[in-house]
Amino acid sequence: MPGGQPSEKSANSKQQDNQTTDDPNFDPIVDIVHDVKSKKPNAQIHAGVEPNVFQTVDKALSITDHFDFVVTPISKSESNRKSKHLDMRHMMVKNCIQGTDMLFRTSSWSNVVVGKIDEQAFHILADSDPSNNFEIYQKVQLIFEQELQWASHLSLPAVLLPSPSKQNVVPFAQLLHRAVSKCGYTNIWIRFQPDQWEEWNQVRIICEHSTKISPILELPENLPERDSQTERWFGEPIRGIVLDKNLFQSDYSLSTKHAFLLQRSFKFDIQVILRGTTNVDELFNMRSYLDDLKSQLPPLTEVELFEKPYWDYLQSPLQPLMDNLDSQTYEVFERDPIKYKLYQDAVHRALVDLKNQSSSSSPFTVMVVGAGRGPLVKASIRASVQSKIPIKLYAVDKNPNALVTLYHFKKTIWSKMDVTIIHSDMRDWNPPELADILVSELLGSFGDNELSPECLDGAQRLLKKGGISIPCDYTSFLSPLNSAKIYSEVKTFVTSAKPLKAFETAYVVKVHRGMCLSNIKKVFTFVHPNPELDVKKYDGLDLHLVPDNSRYTVVPFTVMETSTMHGLIGYFECTLYKDVMMSIHPKTFSKGMFSWFPIVFPLATPITVKKGEELNVHFWRNVDKGKVWYEWMVHNKDTGFVTPVHNLNGRSYKLSL
Amino acid sequence: MPGGQPSEKSANSKQQDNQTTDDPNFDPIVDIVHDVKSKKPNAQIHAGVEPNVFQTVDKALSITDHFDFVVTPISKSESNRKSKHLDMRHMMVKNCIQGTDMLFRTSSWSNVVVGKIDEQAFHILADSDPSNNFEIYQKVQLIFEQELQWASHLSLPAVLLPSPSKQNVVPFAQLLHRAVSKCGYTNIWIRFQPDQWEEWNQVRIICEHSTKISPILELPENLPERDSQTERWFGEPIRGIVLDKNLFQSDYSLSTKHAFLLQRSFKFDIQVILRGTTNVDELFNMRSYLDDLKSQLPPLTEVELFEKPYWDYLQSPLQPLMDNLDSQTYEVFERDPIKYKLYQDAVHRALVDLKNQSSSSSPFTVMVVGAGRGPLVKASIRASVQSKIPIKLYAVDKNPNALVTLYHFKKTIWSKMDVTIIHSDMRDWNPPELADILVSELLGSFGDNELSPECLDGAQRLLKKGGISIPCDYTSFLSPLNSAKIYSEVKTFVTSAKPLKAFETAYVVKVHRGMCLSNIKKVFTFVHPNPELDVKKYDGLDLHLVPDNSRYTVVPFTVMETSTMHGLIGYFECTLYKDVMMSIHPKTFSKGMFSWFPIVFPLATPITVKKGEELNVHFWRNVDKGKVWYEWMVHNKDTGFVTPVHNLNGRSYKLSL
Known part of the structure; x- marks a missing residue:
């Protein structure tokens, strides 16, 4: 039973006899x-x-x-x-x-x-x-x-x-x-x-x-x-x-x-x-x-009922680049009532804009990269039908198991549409033509933490110059987190062989028993198409000529209440297209969406912070040939206190490229 | 090579040529x-x-x-x-x-x-x-x-x-x-x-x-x-x-x-x-x-030359109750030029006082409990000879290996003295008579940390009412210690199976690279004969009727300089008899004595302390049926910061009774 708050007591009661307790042996401090x-x-x-x-x-x-x-x-x-x-x-x-x-x-x-x-x-x-x-x-x-x-x-x-x-x-x-x-x-x-x-x-x-x-x-x-x-x-x-x-x-x-x-x-x-x-x-x-x-x-909403079993239950973030998703995971994602509607709106808006700018009557090319079992294909088709703007669709996925379903849909519900199914990693595929719109859903709870920047940079050559990426940009957010509950959950993962590992790993978790200790602040932003790729040329000679998605930033926080800081809680906001936003940031949350829980970066040793103190959170996104990883640490500017750097060199937690 | 400061460089030099370096390639920042x-x-x-x-x-x-x-x-x-x-x-x-x-x-x-x-x-x-x-x-x-x-x-x-x-x-x-x-x-x-x-x-x-x-x-x-x-x-x-x-x-x-x-x-x-x-x-x-x-x-003194190999070298405190000391250990102890002179002075003073109070001319009974290879027997004999006050001497030891030497001395150098050798644990021996003076050398670097209180309480029944214990009392002392060197030495003992153990163990060490962060303060005092034993009766029914040598005290310290606190450094002072003192406290140190190095109680996580801050060090001496152990922790009264209790329940470090 993940995340539930187990009651320590089981049932007990007795027949009520309604008499007052004037018994002299009755202890009033009961x-x-x-x-x-x-x-x-x-x-x-x-x-x-x-x-x-x-x-x-x-x-x-x-x-x-x-x-x-x-x-x-x-x-x-x-x-x-x-x-x-x-x-x-x-x-x-x-x-x-x-x-x-x-x-x-x-x-x-x-x-x-x-x-x-x-x-x-x-x-x-x-x-x-x-x-x-x-x-x-x-x-x-x-x-x-x-x-x-x-x-x-x-x-x-x-x-x-x-x-x-x-x-x-x-x-x-x-x-x-x-x-x-x-x-x-x-x-x-x-x-x-x-x-x-x-x-x-x-x-x-x-x-x-x-x-x-x-x-x-x-x-x-x-x-x-x-x-x-x-x-x-x-x-x-x-x-x-x-x-x-x-x-x-x-x-x-x-x-x-x-x-x-x-x-x-x-x-x-x-x-x-x-x-x-x-x-x-x-x-x-x-x-x-x-x-x-x-x-x-008010009774729990449908989303809350869905979420309740996951309250304070730690999950590892997905590594979709390394692993193929299974059917159940796809199913959970596809059930989100809000997310694909937002995608549909974004494609719709993009198609209308393209149509207004174009004199040609030929259909626009839409490529869905990471098509999975087709929800984005369906959203794109709905957008096309609704806007009455014809599209030519490519659905690209590397997962052979997802392909089965995509081919099934092509033969059935998409039989009248121009849908081409491509079995390839989006970073390797050689397309017969370039796309007007590139649609993807590669975001993790922290935006870039499922390697969307790396994937979309790799797929950018599929897009026409001036073409549209959906999403256009995404930004990660952090706040210091107080949650003894989360801390004790992390502690259950500690092994004597690698005592730091569990505390240097990020978790996807619906934090229930916890509190943000400061305002939520921006961390990193990624933009697609990546403007760096427009300016700089590949010459194939130097690894460093690929766009650099490593980042380092210092995020200042003011502590709102004397408390214990157990880690950082992270969110993302994303622009799908123009004003079509998708967000799990509490202030801009896409209501009804349940595809993402927040992410938590723990601290190995909880720190006591006092109301009014200024914290600098140092946060790194590091990239080398084979992996991407985060490092983080906290510096209390008022006391001079610093924590060690967490997850140095990705020693505990990394995302494989 | 224990404790030495290894030079990272080995020899190198070249023939001097004495020319000035006006070479244009010479880099002046060398x-x-x-x-x-x-x-x-x-x-x-x-x-x-x-x-x-x-x-x-x-x-x-x-x-x-x-x-x-x-x-x-x-x-x-x-x-x-x-x-x-x-x-x-x-x-x-x-x-x-x-x-x-x-x-x-x-x-x-x-x-x-x-x-x-x-x-x-x-x-x-x-x-x-x-x-x-x-x-x-x-x-x-x-x-x-x-x-x-x-x-x-x-x-x-x-x-x-x-x-x-x-x-x-x-x-x-x-x-x-x-x-x-x-x-x-x-x-x-x-x-x-x-x-x-x-x-x-x-x-x-x-x-x-x-x-x-x-x-x-x-x-x-x-x-x-x-x-x-x-x-x-x-x-x-x-x-x-x-x-x-x-x-x-x-x-x-x-x-x-x-x-x-x-x-x-x-x-x-x-x-x-x-x-x-x-x-x-x-x-x-x-x-x-x-x-x-x-x-x-000034050149190193003889004592400094003796100590130099032990600078910052961690040793485990002795457990003489549990282990028998070996010949080498005895030899090192016996070489101390000051310690046995102090004992001799103390016995001398005590004999003179007894003589002055007594009208009898029969010899006084001196019992050396824990006689080892006889240095205290020798000191007592010298005191008797010098004071011309005859004594009858019992030398008690539990170590069969030490007995060999004692018997050898009895046959040779002590052949004209009244020396009886007893092979027994001092806590068990049934004496034929009671002692006027009970002489022991059971002190550790922290005074009571080799279980002198327990041993001497157990041996007190050997002493006449009003008899003299040498030592009469001893007091332990502590100060917060800054020493990254000691901390890194302790770290080398850490194992992944018991990551806390090395940090919850006391070490005997001649701290060289380190500094006291505050004045040195008193911790515990023990007095012999134990006055509690005079008042309270044994009835053999209740374990709690034995004298209680457990202690708890809170020692306040003011930080003298912003620094890192890596642990506590401990010393003892001891009254052998009246004004015959023996001390390793830096301010009252018995000059020339080398039998004891200080003791260090580490902290698992070094803490940063600032000039003027008030620290409360909580220190426990705990006793149960089978063991004695210390627990310690630090409370910064200015910041509210606390460390965990170290060595809870003696989980990492204990002295067996």
């Missing part, structure tokens, strides 16, 4: 987790109940339907833990974990309960300087490790921790990092308020970007001023949003700002954790409001 | 490299000479004796390279490298000539914005790659480049980095002025700390204000210092500041490159002054 995205079938808990903290699990589950799990303490909170002077030697005996693991079956534990670590212990840690109060530090460590081991023993999916104080991030993170390597299946969730992003960032770095440690976003009454301060959290692997009852107004609605934020979070399938009450009616009202809020979201 | 550290035997160049740039090599070698190599252009500088609008296509033909590789034999090329890359080309690069002048950039790249390939073809040991401008560090470094991976044996030297450290630092990072790229320090007339601004260069892999003739006064002497800097550099065997004249007399006068300057340095 949080009830509400998964707003689905109503799951019931499942019974196979366990008895003992009158202690575990009763809260049972109680919590018994009071309500449709809540997916509870967050509950997994040990009895001991008042003596509050004492900073407690002798550690006594603590181990007194604080032994209450209850028994036989209350529920493992499948219940692992589906229903998120363990809450003794918060008191961490508050003590937060208040003290652990390097001066080493016993406190050791005590918290012991409590935490015991509880985490117990949680792990119960196969709990996660435990929840309070956030560190600003002063205690390091010892806090080190405790976690040390413990997490021993706790098997259980993950660690840490509550953060939106303005605690830097603390989270430090925790993450100290813990070496462990995927077992995730933030939970706790919404305060006053949300941060800038939306980007909350928005950046959606690039983080947040596992849930905590909503306290006091955020809700008397009619159980939220402020506009809170509501907007929640709606954003629903797009990422982020769970909601309701807190601050055990009153069943209140919980239901809160939940009901959230359900309403979600239902107000 | 630099003559003078190796001040040695006079090497003559060697003839086996080559004829052609009248072009290579003649300068011959000329340069012919004019003077004792110069080790020349820095000379390896291609003819073409005036048309200065044009920014030159058509690249012509350049390749015109700029072909002049001369032939048959002028000299390869052994001469590789020993005598450092190639000077066309500086004009790099000046053009420095003056232009390469992202806007891509042709210039490509041209410089081409020139550079051609020249570097030619240099590589000639097996030149190095080529010399001018420094980048502040604006062009990135394209400059990328050119280098790209080319260097292709140039085989040949290294790249870049000239920097002392105030260009940040540019060098960026080049180094962009080039992934390549060991093939080194700086050459070019001294300006006005040296930087703070000595640390030049001093930090000695932590860098600088390959030479360039001295222009105009730095010399009319009597061919240098300013005091320049002279001092040169003398510092001689300690690191850094080569000197003389420049700015081809007048033989002038060159000789300059050289003669430098020889004098060097001769003014």
Whole structure:
């Protein structure tokens, strides 16, 4: 299942009994987790109940339907833990974990309960300087490790921790990092308020970007001023949003700002954790409001439904020059409802212009280079039919498998058209005549990254002087990207033999959990026909006399929000002909088109960038005899920080010519 | 050859002919490299000479004796390279490298000539914005790659480049980095002025700390204000210092500041490159002054001579608990002229104090735990003889090989003394009586890092209540360390299977090319007898009732100079008894002692730190049932930057109990 946001929880709920929970054993700090995205079938808990903290699990589950799990303490909170002077030697005996693991079956534990670590212990840690109060530090460590081991023993999916104080991030993170390597299946969730992003960032770095440690976003009454301060959290692997009852107004609605934020979070399938009450009616009202809020979201469009399985799923860019595309790939491309309409419009406009300039009545020659299974041939034919301007068509492709279909169409639907099918690489074919219009679809997500410049330069000799190339030009774009999700996906590709390779490779990916950290800026532009080829002559003697499609540019960015930069996200814009544009740049996106996802160039080591800092992204497109490759690096002009050059000499990632 | 600074050049010189060089073919930008550290035997160049740039090599070698190599252009500088609008296509033909590789034999090329890359080309690069002048950039790249390939073809040991401008560090470094991976044996030297450290630092990072790229320090007339601004260069892999003739006064002497800097550099065997004249007399006068300057340095002390082979040579700390020391190790330790004298003084002082407090006339019981081949036994006996206070001596060791020697001494030189030899681990031995004095030498370079606390806690039951432990206490110290040399040495230990391990291991090393970036600060102190053991009782039931030698502390440092931090350098101070101190802390060093080199805790990724920044170093000493290990990390309080925790859970480096 590519790119989907897997829910950690499976179904659980119990018959609602609607009684209020005035049971004195009920622990009011139990949080009830509400998964707003689905109503799951019931499942019974196979366990008895003992009158202690575990009763809260049972109680919590018994009071309500449709809540997916509870967050509950997994040990009895001991008042003596509050004492900073407690002798550690006594603590181990007194604080032994209450209850028994036989209350529920493992499948219940692992589906229903998120363990809450003794918060008191961490508050003590937060208040003290652990390097001066080493016993406190050791005590918290012991409590935490015991509880985490117990949680792990119960196969709990996660435990929840309070956030560190600003002063205690390091010892806090080190405790976690040390413990997490021993706790098997259980993950660690840490509550953060939106303005605690830097603390989270430090925790993450100290813990070496462990995927077992995730933030939970706790919404305060006053949300941060800038939306980007909350928005950046959606690039983080947040596992849930905590909503306290006091955020809700008397009619159980939220402020506009809170509501907007929640709606954003629903797009990422982020769970909601309701807190601050055990009153069943209140919980239901809160939940009901959230359900309403979600239902107000427009349903996913057809394109979004198509894209959803690919959210944050990394794909390698195509190498159509080296490999022949398969049938399935052609099929996906051909299904795009927008792209070929744009091509048809472009050919139409070009034909009309040619007709207006020409006195001859003979048909115009259109060559489709890289015809594949014919979508551009069809678009050209439609343009000709619609404009009533006759054309003579050549369909050129090097893929013998595509040829089968092209010949089939020639015999059937194109039998009345002047279509000639040529089995050749466009760079080698010797045409019987030159083209008025050269039509191609060689663009990748970054424009030139599937070697369109090299192919079209090679095919330019097929075009009459003054002839038209469709596309006429294309430009690549970049922005610094924040996406811990993408970073952790890239990390899964790392091998010990080539530890840098995965981070020096570009990926085509529909980035879902991520954010641009600056405006999107132009990188390279290529124009066809290539004006360099008009001026300069081939003499066949010197390799350097072929047009040079290598590039180097420095793109300046201003950081919009203090965040982590995990790489660069790239797009393209393309002029098919005159004002017929095709774009995956978010601001000029060709609505409804789904042929291209953005491209991502990762950074080997994520870098922390601060609001207002000026970054220079250095970007190279390199060409040698056999290959094309990109290199990239980041220079922080404010701090002087530089990254190494990524993908030097194409050592990790190259496009073969 | 551990740790020495290998000279890249072997001997070469030629008969002096003392003629001035008014030859019109002589290129005045030839630099003559003078190796001040040695006079090497003559060697003839086996080559004829052609009248072009290579003649300068011959000329340069012919004019003077004792110069080790020349820095000379390896291609003819073409005036048309200065044009920014030159058509690249012509350049390749015109700029072909002049001369032939048959002028000299390869052994001469590789020993005598450092190639000077066309500086004009790099000046053009420095003056232009390469992202806007891509042709210039490509041209410089081409020139550079051609020249570097030619240099590589000639097996030149190095080529010399001018420094980048502040604006062009990135394209400059990328050119280098790209080319260097292709140039085989040949290294790249870049000239920097002392105030260009940040540019060098960026080049180094962009080039992934390549060991093939080194700086050459070019001294300006006005040296930087703070000595640390030049001093930090000695932590860098600088390959030479360039001295222009105009730095010399009319009597061919240098300013005091320049002279001092040169003398510092001689300690690191850094080569000197003389420049700015081809007048033989002038060159000789300059050289003669430098020889004098060097001769003014005091000769190496015996300790320095002993240490020299170990400069910057990484050793693993001993694990005496786990391994038995071998004879050679014992021998090295026993040769220390200071250490055992200090022990003797301490035992002497302790015996006198005991005698003064005691009314009994029976001998005092001295136990040497970890007696090895007996140096502490000897020191104790000398103390007893000297103080005329009789002692009864137990020599305890677990190493059966050491026992052989102890028994030999007992039969021979100690035959009249009351010495009992015990073959046992000090933690297990059941003594027939308790000791008045417990003598041990279990300290490592970081004090506690050879598990002295654990051993002495285990041996404390051998000591009478109120008895004396020698040593009484010890304290470890740390400072942030700049040393590219140490970093590159650590890098040589990196394996692809465990890429972090080498960087998470401590090394014992006599850091030579390096600098402390802040004052040296206290870390942990251990006291013996351990007062915790006096208060707390064993009950055999709970592991946690043994004394806890784990520690955690946060050590603040203020950065004294903008530089790169490659790790932490550690020392110890120890009180043997009362005011008998033993120390490897630079400020309190026990002069003449050579038993311990400092310890280095590396950082996996060097970090750039700026003058005045506040760093918090978090340092842990962790103990579990089977092992002791350190963890460390750095937090820059000014920028919020944190490193990961190093050596988490002792995954890379541990001391076995």
